[in-house]
Amino acid sequence: MIDKNYQPADLEGRMSLIWEDARAFSAGRPDRRDADPFTIVIPPPNVTGSLHMGHALNNTLQDILCRFERMRGRDVLWQPGTDHAGIATQMVVERQLMERQQPGRREMGREKFLERVWQWKDESGGTIINQLKRLGASCDWGRERFTMDEGLSKAVVKVFVELHRAGLIYKDKRLVNWDPKLLTAISDLEVQQLEVKGNLWYLRYPIEGRTFSPEDPTSFIVVATTRPETMLGDTAIAVHPDDERYQHLVGKRVILPLVGREIPIVADTYSDPEKGTGAVKITPAHDFNDFEVGRRQGLPQISILDREGCVALVDNEDYLRGLPEGSEEFAREFHGVERFAARKKILERLEAFGFLERVEPNTHMVPHGDRSGVVIEPYLTDQWYVDAKTLAQPAIAAVRSGATTFVPRNWEKTYFEWMENIQPWCISRQLWWGHQIPAWYGPDGKAFVAETEEEAVSHAIAYYVEQEVISAEQGREMALDRNKREGFITRDEDVLDTWFSSALWPFSTLGWPDATPEVKRYYPTNVLVTGFDIIFFWVARMMMMGLHFMGEVPFSTVYIHALVRDEKGAKMSKSKGNVIDPLALIDEHGADALRFTLAAMAAQGRDIKLSTQRVDGYRKFANKLWNASRFAEMNGCTVPEGFDPAAAKEPLNRWIAHEAAAATREITDALEAYRFNDAANAIYRFVWDVYCDWYVELSKPTLLGEDGPAKAETRAMVAWARDEILKLLHPFMPFITEALWESTAKRDGLLTLSPWPHRTDAPTLAEIAALSAASFGDPLVPPILVSFDAASFKDEAAEGEIGWVVDLMSSIRSVRAEMNIPPSTLIPLVLVGASAETKARAPRWLEAIKRIARVADLSFADSAPDGSAQLVVRGEVAALPLKGVVDLAAERTRLTKEIAKAEADIERVDKKLGNEKFVANAPEELVEEEKEKRDAALARKAKFQDALSRLQGV
């Protein structure tokens, strides 16, 4: 029994349990052992995450593909899991400690803190998984993985060690993006360039050997800078080698104001003569460009800030080297001053001594940490790097060769652009939550990279014995006794970038590095579904790691979907307060409605502007299906055992089979091409416009009429078509379809595991004509290539008949509305000069016509009765005698309009056909088509004119 009302909330909960109990989404089901695998790995959401609209879209699309392929008989593995999200998670737990006024991370110590994070993960880390289940995600939940679980950690260590051994991971001292709030290095991708209104300060640097005077321009050189506080670490001034203004100064030295350091003026093409004064200060330890200039020019690097972004001059040997007497005092004065306070203080001092020439407002881009939001400091530190340039080569080649393709294609350009200019990837993070780097340092700081501490120890001992740092005897003792080597080597404290482990996701989740059956069966995966914002973060890196370690691309297709925005097109963000919570939408409208909305709006290459109104509309769609199913139930519609829809005799039933086949084909084609919106719209139209509005309506007379073969067949067919709908709609609206599947018949199994409707190639008339023409006269090709198997349902006669009924009814309704004839008024219908075919058809549809078009009775005549409204239906005239019922003037107006319309058509076609070039150049079929249109329009015009003259006579 189907409930009277469609209530998504309880129905969706119930279906989730049914699927779970049946383990419906388990990969490797015994009955599919021989099936083709179909694999998708989920983009693992952060454990800290809560389902947002982006997740909802991303997972809806993946689920549609998985359910589609599962119904097509594939062995589907949708691999779920979560990401440990280093910085984000650590921040969440630290915040929690602070809110509860508990000891902070540092006070607790590393071990205790990590315990605490794990505890948090166990308690709260499952939130998003449950939310994904509410959305209907058909993942193989039993295989859920976490980037920091044992198996995945093993993969991470293995990858690190192997890449290090291959020279593709190395330690280097260079500038990194340093986050002075989170106190860690971050990668280029985690830096956001934000436009900031600042100033350009013009500073005078006195030239050595001249007496400095603000009045004497020859006594100094002016440099422009946006970061005056870094002048403490300047080690040169650069001018362009071709800049004539400064030729005479190259090679001379200047005295760094306030500091007193002597620094050279060098010629370097980095300096842009158009910008500022053309002379630029060089601070290699605090600016990426300056760092490169410094390297080229052999300049010292003087770091003048500490980890927290405060000036650090006391005991700073690099800074103090070579400075005049009394510099310590200045150093003490500025030591510990925060960077922005220091900027102000230094500017005041420069101004006081006449070193500040002028200030210009200047808007420029400033790097910010995407997590902390603070200004990033280029900072000189030792970090671990991946040689991304080398790893990128095969990854570029794989996309070039088509081993992996992007959908839509244009994202490949973005991918290439980035991959071809890829920079070393800084992978070490000064955090605690994450995979600790498997490197141990000996007493002299030499690094030993190994999979285990034991292994590192033995490498270290061997090395130091050979270096004669320790004796062979000592070495043996240390190897045997843990206590003896206490403190001999210490592990690197840093952890890896979260994306390092995510990069391994397509194979680490399958059990790699072990040679599991899963790795063999499910790698490479079929498609990756993700947003364009993580092509660099994730997709590119999976490509690199997958190719390097598995020797094969991790996925053959990357489907890039759009961003979900609010209804005005603004990016959803907490600060703007325009976030639409998918869970709230699910509560209100149901997961099915939300999913359908997202799918219907997921046109390739276009962002989704989500409106809740639309979601509500699709809930109504679900309600419509619900009620149509109730109608079927109330009329005893079931599919009898062994029923063959292809054997249906009734034209209406043959017609719906034909339409179902066409819809199947359209939906299947669209899904295969990732055109989710086309697929969604096709099923929507089929359910509402075809099945509900016409098929069910036209079947009512039969269903409500006397028992007999026609009624039995119609009952079976109404149910059969509904089942086809449930299947075709299931990937989009899994809950309601499964629920209706369950409640409308006794079933062998779940809908979600039922076979997808047979993809019948129902060729159009044009296709049949083309095929026949193409094969005509060729003895090797049979006249018609397409075999019309039992399930092909192609039926021109049925299509012609139902098409005529539909057109007739629509026309009558239209005229009635225009004439303002109330539904209560039944009018007679006269078919004028009807063909034999029409004469045969019409009585079959009498009941339906009476009912739907509000017709009193039907008769045939050779000419239209006087004073009747006349319609042209498929070239034949239908008359509605309206004498006394209707305003004849209104009918005259209507006919005049119809005639004008026909004339306009004729005129347009004539213009075309009158154009010699058109006739000469356009394809022959098109010219034929135009001629046919012309004839049809002429005939229509004649009939309306005839009708009009008849009306005049009244």
Add this chain to the structure above:
RNA sequence: GGGCACGUAGCUCAGCGGGAGAGCACUACCUUGACAUGGUAGGGGUCACAGGUUCGAUCCCUGUCGUGCCCA
């Protein structure tokens, strides 16, 4: 500055070389035995603008204007 999109009905968006489409909103009518979360009919668009290619351009090309995003 470089790159990628996008300007189509009041709104949100499909379509993309041969007669302008959907949903919502709007107007009128209808409680007909699945559904008023419904039905029927209808109004509404020089497809941003200007050139070009073509027999033919909303669609292809160029430019202009406007909007958004990514990278430097």
